[in-house]
Amino acid sequence: MKHLITLIGAVLIVAASFFLARTTTVKSLTNSNSIFDTFEDVDGTWLFSDKIGAAAASDVERARVALGGPLGLSAKEAVYFVATKDDEGAPLRSQCTYRVTGPAIDTRWWSLTLYDSVTQHYVPNDENRSSWNSVSVPRADEGTWVVNVAPTPQTETWLPSQEAPDQNFELMLRVYNPSDATRARLPNIELPSVERVSC
Amino acid sequence: MLNRILFYGIGAIALAAITFFFTRGMVVQKAPVKVMSTIEARIAAGAGGWNACLHNQVYGPRTNAARRANPDSIISSMAYDLSDGPVRIAGETWPRYWSLSFYQQNSDNFFVVNDLELDSSSFDYVLTLDGQDTSGLGGTPIVSPTEKGIVLVRRFAADASDMPGIIANQEAMTCGLA
Numbered sequence: 001m002k003h004l005i006t007l008i009g010a011v012l013i014v015a016a017s018f019f020l021a022r023t024t025t026v027k028s029l030t031n032s033n034s035i036f037d038t039f040e041d042v043d044g045t046w047l048f049s050d051k052i053g054a055a056a057a058s059d060v061e062r063a064r065v066a067l068g069g070p071l072g073l074s075a076k077e078a079v080y081f082v083a084t085k086d087d088e089g090a091p092l093r094s095q096c097t098y099r100v101t102g103p104a105i106d107t108r109w110w111s112l113t114l115y116d117s118v119t120q121h122y123v124p125n126d127e128n129r130s131s132w133n134s135v136s137v138p139r140a141d142e143g144t145w146v147v148n149v150a151p152t153p154q155t156e157t158w159l160p161s162q163e164a165p166d167q168n169f170e171l172m173l174r175v176y177n178p179s180d181a182t183r184a185r186l187p188n189i190e191l192p193s194v195e196r197v198s199c
Numbered sequence: 200m201l202n203r204i205l206f207y208g209i210g211a212i213a214l215a216a217i218t219f220f221f222t223r224g225m226v227v228q229k230a231p232v233k234v235m236s237t238i239e240a241r242i243a244a245g246a247g248g249w250n251a252c253l254h255n256q257v258y259g260p261r262t263n264a265a266r267r268a269n270p271d272s273i274i275s276s277m278a279y280d281l282s283d284g285p286v287r288i289a290g291e292t293w294p295r296y297w298s299l300s301f302y303q304q305n306s307d308n309f310f311v312v313n314d315l316e317l318d319s320s321s322f323d324y325v326l327t328l329d330g331q332d333t334s335g336l337g338g339t340p341i342v343s344p345t346e347k348g349i350v351l352v353r354r355f356a357a358d359a360s361d362m363p364g365i366i367a368n369q370e371a372m373t374c375g376l377a
Binding site for chain 2: 010014029053
């Protein structure tokens, strides 16, 4: 009888520990920003990782990327920068308007995409737009460009954030086939500023 | 009595800790494989089977896309299974930007090539397992570390006007047993 009670106790402990570990691990791997926890902070606004799709990634890095943004390209082909905050360090919020001003990036092509941080998907909008890229964005003579992120239509280069207030979002800058000069300076290349205009 | 309580208490804590950390390690290690299996099943269902091409032919955001997908990159995909022999993927590149990337079952991108790295505008790759016979198959053999995995072909679309050309390019692509 005594052994039976000990055995039942052991089984209960194993079962409880198993479910606790599974639940907390899945939660920690899938929470909205966990994919970026091991990204390097470049300048206070932009985060960077060269471990996406890489054999050199740790088990945790690999799991987070698989769950939060699967099938990315390795750094040999493309590099990824993510902003979850503006230049003042405040989280990007759906009710605010931001001006993203970028330099000419020495690369084959780039794209800037907006994702809802909770769903980790595009934000539905009437324009069916979630990105601008190096060809579609209007550029000044020196190659600089401006994208206006806001919940309501803007007169130029509007990148819609969701209409629901108090939602976090993120901006992902993908840089494909960076030049040798750009690659040599990674991740410390000149990156877009993310300026909050109003809230 | 105190010794027995201490013995069982320490034993219970040790058992809980061992189970917790073992389970955590297993979840972390298995998560990418589970994600890959889910995506492979979706691709195979959409393409009509394994080792078949599935083409996205819509420009812009799509509600059924993967998390944090890139709307400017128009993707053709194939879930591959090398258990019946090598698999071929061939076609024409796309001048704005084209890349072919292979992902093994743990989600690592173990091979990628782009159009600027090729000698011509056509491509012909044969995915194989180490030790499989590829003699007489032609193409460029690439050894997959795992029996199953995913192939992606990305083409850069600057805007919707690129889509007719991309769709024609997709339809000239072949996927299947070599």
